[in-house]
Amino acid sequence: MLEHVAAHRYLTTRQLEALVFTGHTSEDSAARTARRVLARLGRSGLLASLERRVGGVRAGSSANVWQLTSASARLLRSDGLNFRRIAPSPRFLRHCLAVGDVHVVLRSLATETRRVRVAVEPESWRTFLGPGGERRTLEPDLAALIETPAYEERWFLEVDLGTESLPTLLRKCDVYEAYRATGAEQEAHGSFPLVWWILTDSTRAARLRDAVRRAPRLTPGLFVIVTVNALTGALVEATA
Known part of the structure; x- marks a missing residue:
């Protein structure tokens, strides 16, 4: 999950569910597991959710948008010590999520x-x-x-x-x-x-x-x- 977020910069809960949790018996099971894992990664300080959600068709809990933290960047990248979490512009965020789709x-x-x-x-x-x-x-x-x-x-x-x-x-x-x-x-x-x-x-x-x-x-x-x-x-x- 961290590698997918690192590659795309920003991904929603729904996108991570579709990219990672593909072996479940039902969509509900995949969704529950994805939310549980993301919540744990958030509490561990390895992923951070943007304060704002993407509205429209992305409304609801699946609209949470996730990004790396300095801790996860250090785990994944040699330049993680220089990682800075910044708020993306609406245009850049829309494009990142569209590529994720x-x-x-x-x-x-x-x-x-x-x-x-x-x-x-x-x-x-x-x-x-x-x-x-x-x-x-x-x-x-x-x-x-x-x-x-x-x-x-x-x-x-x-x-x-x-x-x-x-x-x-x-x-x-x-x-x-x-x-x-x-x-x-x-x-x-x-x-x-x-x-x-x-x-x-x-x-x-x-x-x-x-x-x-x-x-x-x-x-x-x-x-x-x-x-x-x-x-x-x-x-x-x-x-x-």
């Missing part, structure tokens, strides 16, 4: 014959050299590996909450194209991952889809653009 959806794809591995930033990042020899970094929110006996899928995932301009999103698409042009990912794994853009609404998704299609420097087939509401269905279809 996508991680939960990805993990739900796992079956007895389908293995799912998810890397959170900065583990998901890729560093490469640009055409001029400059050092560049591709920074997807998540990277996923889906393995079955029959196939292997690799994905980069970007979670957009509508706070960035369309040109900013297109510039990030350019970075994916630049990294693909290096051939590093293909050499290591045999192919380049699909890039999933997960947006808040269909209008914004349609605008990005149209902009990618019209940009001569971009390869439309490289990018899968979906809304949050359509994500689960699209992922299930992609792994069928």
